Amino acid sequence: MGRIVALALCALIFSIPVAKACAPGCENFKWSLAETQKRLKADDLPVARSGGTLEGGEAAAFVLALVAEDDVDFARPPERGRDKEDASIKGGVVRFTPARGGTYQVSLSGAAWIDLVQNGALVPSTDHTGSADCPGLRKSVRFSLEAAPVTLQVSASEMAQIRIAIEKVD
Numbered sequence: 001m002g003r004i005v006a007l008a009l010c011a012l013i014f015s016i017p018v019a020k021a022c023a024p025g026c027e028n029f030k031w032s033l034a035e036t037q038k039r040l041k042a043d044d045l046p047v048a049r050s051g052g053t054l055e056g057g058e059a060a061a062f063v064l065a066l067v068a069e070d071d072v073d074f075a076r077p078p079e080r081g082r083d084k085e086d087a088s089i090k091g092g093v094v095r096f097t098p099a100r101g102g103t104y105q106v107s108l109s110g111a112a113w114i115d116l117v118q119n120g121a122l123v124p125s126t127d128h129t130g131s132a133d134c135p136g137l138r139k140s141v142r143f144s145l146e147a148a149p150v151t152l153q154v155s156a157s158e159m160a161q162i163r164i165a166i167e168k169v170d
Contacts, residue, residue, distance in 0.1 A: 026137065030129035036107045037137045040163045047161075050092030054166075057099025061165040066090035066157055075117040078155040091155040096166065101147045103170040107140040108154070109163035115153040116143050123150075142169065 026037065039061040047063045050072060054060050069091040078091070091112075098104060103126065106114050111132075116123040123143050130139035154162060 025133035028131045036165050039165050040109050041136050048094050054096040059167050063161050064092050065161050066092045075151040079115050080113045090157045093153050095151050097149045098145050098147050104145050105140050105142045105169050107165040108138050109136050110138050110159050112157035113155045114141050117151040
């Protein structure tokens with residue numbers, strides 16, 4: 001009987017790291033987003049309206065109220081077109097100015113496309129990561145920005161609002 005219990009305990013102990021390593025969801029991101037996920041889950045995030053401007057310079061977490069994509073005044077056409085023509089597809093824009101140049105990451109709570117526009121041009125992403133299985137955190141995209149005004153464009157969303165975190169990472 002003692003051997004059976006010992007074998008069962010060994011099996012349990014050795015299976016935990018394997019199960020954790022293979023767990024889907026929040027463990028699958030390329031970089032740690034645990035603090036970002038906490039920030040996005042906060043109950044007291046401010047709500048920004050499409051077309052608004054954020055205050056601050058290096059970090060922000062907020063809820064962006066999205067509108068019908070046809071009603072959004074995008075600074076540049078979204079880099080990725082719509083997957084389907086549908087009046088329920090939503091989007092929004094918000095402006096901010098980084099306090100310093102460097103690498104910033106924009107993280108979203110749900111499925112949507114992100115574009116950043118600076119100096120009249122789309123800013124290419126430098127890296128991205130995502131997981132459809134992580135509650136409250138869908139994707140994070142990194143961009144190299146100057147200390148100059150930026151327009152954050154969200155498009156191709158089916159949600160009425162989306163939680164967004166902007167953070168300087170270098």
